[in-house]
Amino acid sequence: MNISGSLTTLSSWSDYYAPEGLSDKSPGHDIAAVQTQTPSLTSQDRERLRVQRSKALVEKALQSSAIRDLYATACATPSIGGRLGPWQVQFASITQGAAYEFRYRKIIINTSCSDDDAIAFFVFGLTNVINSENFIALNEMVKNGHMSCEKYVQEIERIAFEKMFLHSEVMQKAIQEMGWNNTLDCFRDLHSKLRAEVEKYHGEVRKEELLEKMFERYWLRSKNLGTVKGYREQWERMACTNMPMDSCRAKTSARIARAVGRASLFS
Numbered sequence: 225m226n227i228s229g230s231l232t233t234l235s236s237w238s239d240y241y242a243p244e245g246l247s248d249k250s251p252g253h254d255i256a257a258v259q260t261q262t263p264s265l266t267s268q269d270r271e272r273l274r275v276q277r278s279k280a281l282v283e284k285a286l287q288s289s290a291i292r293d294l295y296a297t298a299c300a301t302p303s304i305g306g307r308l309g310p311w312q313v314q315f316a317s318i319t320q321g322a323a324y325e326f327r328y329r330k331i332i333i334n335t336s337c338s339d340d341d342a343i344a345f346f347v348f349g350l351t352n353v354i355n356s357e358n359f360i361a362l363n364e365m366v367k368n369g370h371m372s373c374e375k376y377v378q379e380i381e382r383i384a385f386e387k388m389f390l391h392s393e394v395m396q397k398a399i400q401e402m403g404w405n406n407t408l409d410c411f412r413d414l415h416s417k418l419r420a421e422v423e424k425y426h427g428e429v430r431k432e433e434l435l436e437k438m439f440e441r442y443w444l445r446s447k448n449l450g451t452v453k454g455y456r457e458q459w460e461r462m463a464c465t466n467m468p469m470d471s472c473r474a475k476t477s478a479r480i481a482r483a484v485g486r487a488s489l490f491s
Contacts, residue, residue, distance in 0.1 A: 274315040290397035298353040351387040377455040
C-alpha cells in the first residue's frame with residue numbers, strides 16, 4: 225500500500241486532503257463494490273448504503289482500544305469556533321482517497337476505497353485532527369510575516385512525517401488486538417527502519433536524534449513533490465492576505481530575491 229504523508233489544503237486551514245495512494249488498490253468485496261457494480265441503484269439507495277457503511281466503519285474501528293483512545297483525543301480537539309465532540313464519517317465520490325474538513329468535524333472517504341483502506345484513512349484522519357493546533361500556529365506565523373516559504377513547507381512535512389509514525393503505532397496495536405490484516409499498517413516499513421536504526425546504535429544515540437536524521441532524508445526526497453508545490457502556493461496566499469494579487473506576486477518575488485542575495489554572500 226503506497227501512501228504519502230503529505231497534506232494538501234482545501235479552502236481554509238481547517239480542511240486537508242488525505243495522502244494519495246491509499247485507494248490505488250481494487251475496491252474488494254465490500255459495499256464500495258456493490259455501489260460501483262450496481263448501476264440500477266437509485267440515488268437514495270446509494271446514500272443509504274453510504275450511511276450504513278459509514279456507521280459500520282466507525283463501529284468496527286472503535287472496537288480497537290488503540291483507535292478508541294485516538295478518537296477520544298480527536299473528539300476533545302476543538303475545531304473552528306471551539307466545537308468539540310464526535311467526528312462524522314462520510315463516504316462520497318471524490319477525486320482523492322479522502323479529505324478532512326475540520327470546520328465541520330467531518331472525515332470524507334472515497335466510496336471506491338476498500339474497507340481496509342477506509343479504516344486506514346479514518347485513522348490517518350484522526351492523526352490530522354489532533355495536529356490541527358500545529359497547523360493553525362504555522363499558518364498564523366505565515367500570515368504575520370514570521371515564517372519563510374521553505375520553512376513553512378518543511379514544517380508541514382515534518383508534521384506529516386511524525387503522523388506516519390503515530391498512524392503506524394496505532395495500527396500495529398489495533399492489528400495485534402483485533403487480528404486485522406497487517407497491510408492496514410501503511411507505514412510499517414518506515415517504522416521498521418526506525419527500529420533498525422535504534423538497534424544499530426544500541427541506545428547510544430537518542431531516538432529523537434535518529435528521527436531527525438530520518439526526517440532529513442525524507443525531506444530531501446519530498447521537497448520537490450507535487451504536494452509540496454501546493455504548500456508553496458498556500459504560503460503565498462496566506463502571506464499575501466488582504467493584498468491585490470499583483471502586489472502579492474511582487475512582494476513574494478522581492479522576498480525570494482532577498483533570500484537569494486543573502487545566500488550568495490556565503491557562497
